[in-house]
Amino acid sequence: MMKDSMVKVLDDKDLEFAETLRSLGVQRNVAILITYLANVDEASSKDIEMGSNLRQPEVSIAMRTLRENDWVDEKEVKRGGKGRPMKVYSLRTTIDQIIRHFEEEKQQESAQTMESIQKLKQLISS
Numbered sequence: 235m236m237k238d239s240m241v242k243v244l245d246d247k248d249l250e251f252a253e254t255l256r257s258l259g260v261q262r263n264v265a266i267l268i269t270y271l272a273n274v275d276e277a278s279s280k281d282i283e284m285g286s287n288l289r290q291p292e293v294s295i296a297m298r299t300l301r302e303n304d305w306v307d308e309k310e311v312k313r314g315g316k317g318r319p320m321k322v323y324s325l326r327t328t329i330d331q332i333i334r335h336f337e338e339e340k341q342q343e344s345a346q347t348m349e350s351i352q353k354l355k356q357l358i359s360s
Contacts, residue, residue: 241285242274258336263288263296268325268332271306276324278311297323305332 244252248269255265270286271277277285282293300306307326310319325332 241281242270243285244270248273258340260336261296261299263292264299267293267296267300271323271325272329276322278320278322282323303335
């Protein structure tokens with residue numbers, strides 16, 4: 235007997251969200267993974283691969299970035315029969331907090347850029 239399972243698939247609005255993250259300098263796979271997890275309560279690696287069109291190694295590498303920022307929860311769920319448990323992921327933080335992270339990062343970059351411009355102006359006028 236087959237089990238019915240519905241996998242969320244990214245739609246045009248989701249892809250636009252991911253592209254906007256990319257415009258901030260976020261890596262493609264990380265942007266897609268954040269977008270995908272923001273749209274589901276939790277998802278297995280397989281669900282993420284199928285719903286986001288990322289390959290397993292791309293999911294693993296992008297997941298590392300989310301772990302480093304402490305944005306993702308990970309739990310193991312035993313499957314029927316033998317084999318390794320399945321990992322299930324969910325966002326630990328809200329999408330608003332993630333956006334705020336990028337906002338603060340860009341504000342710092344902008345402040346440093348303006349500081350350098352001011353220094354250049356001082357150097358040519360002295």
